[in-house]
Amino acid sequence: MGGPMTGHLARAGHKVTAYNRSAARAQNWRDAWTEEGLDVDFAATPAEAAADADIVFTCVGNDDDLRSVTLGDHGVLSAMKQGSVLVDHTTTSADLARELAALAADRGIGFVDAPVSGGQAGAENGKLAIMCGGEAGPMSRATPVMDCYAARIVHVGPTGAGQTAKMANQFCIAGVLAGLSEAIRLSQAAGLDLEKTYEAISGGAAQSWQMNNRWQTMVADEFDFGFAIDWMRKDLGYALDEARRLGLSSPVSALVDQFYAEIQAAGGGRLDTSALISRLPKGENR
Incomplete structure (x- = not known):
């Protein structure tokens, strides 16, 4: 996701220096941006990318990945100047944020934890x-730049609030996908016209982003895209x-997490989260 976001920054006229931990991916992005005519410099280390930057954006995988690009001699915090801002788009623990x-504050650097939702698309x-x-x-300085790739930016609260809001977001998605999976299997077993069923229920209280964007692909057993179960x-x-x-107790989300673990164990960790339906038998059409 960091690649497309970087492209939006460059298209908006910002001076951008990029770093990717994978040399092959960095080269792929370099080739794509050069072909498009975008001016993006590349750095050999996170620190090199962050040197003299007014704002540094990170978007990696998990807590350990984020530590690897922010801390230590080659991490961005070692090179960022006083008065700059670090914006992290990774979904991490609130503790790490x-x-x-x-x-960052010890170095005179602002920090915004800013996880994103919306997927690759x-x-x-x-x-x-x-x-x-x-x-x-820091939020006021980062917002006009994040506008380059955002439809909505909400300052939820103090440090860690962004990550906690993202956790609430993922709980919602898990529950919606579980219900959507069961709804599709019910519709299939009852012999309903699935397009008509979608048309009927997507206009009411059951409507959701997941229903609008995943109903058809779940019906077609297509899962080789989107947000991976591993993530x-x-x-x-x-x-x-x-x-x-x-x-707190979170029994529904904990149960869905166990269902995802089953799919992971069967080798489906890179499938889209909508593959949750794959663990439910289709039943008998009556």
Whole structure:
């Protein structure tokens, strides 16, 4: 997702220096942007990419990945100048967001935890939803730049609030996909016209992004795209941990996480989250 977001920054006229931990992916992006005529420099390390930048954006996989590009001699925090802002678009634990904010503050650097929702399509189309945590100053500086690839930016609250809002987002998605999977199987077993059923229920209270964007592909057993189950389980892990820390029970999300674990164990970790339906038998058409 970081690649399309970088492209939007360059198209908007920002001076951009990029870094990717995979040399092959970096070259692929370099080739694509050169072909498009975009001016994007490439750095050999995160620190090199961050040197002299006013705003640094990170978008990687998990807590460990984020630590690898922010901390240490080659991490961005080692090279960022005072008064700059670090914006993290990774979905991480709220604890790591608070840890990085404190380390950044010690160096006179602002920090915004800003996980995104909208998937690959949202990144490519510049229509991501961004939920943010942090202080007002860094937030006000980052917002006009994030506008390059966002449809909605909401400052939810203090540091960590963006990550916690993303956890709530993932709980919602897990529950919706579980219900949607069962609804499709019911419709199939009853012999309903699935297009007509979708038309009927998508106009009422059951409507959701998942229904609008995944109903047809779930019916067709197509899952080789979208947001991978491996990443969803990572996100749900952070969310379930945070819920437990707050003394909460999250039985529906915990159950869906177990269902995803079954699909992972069968080799489906890279399938889209809508593959949740694949563990349900189609039943008898009556």
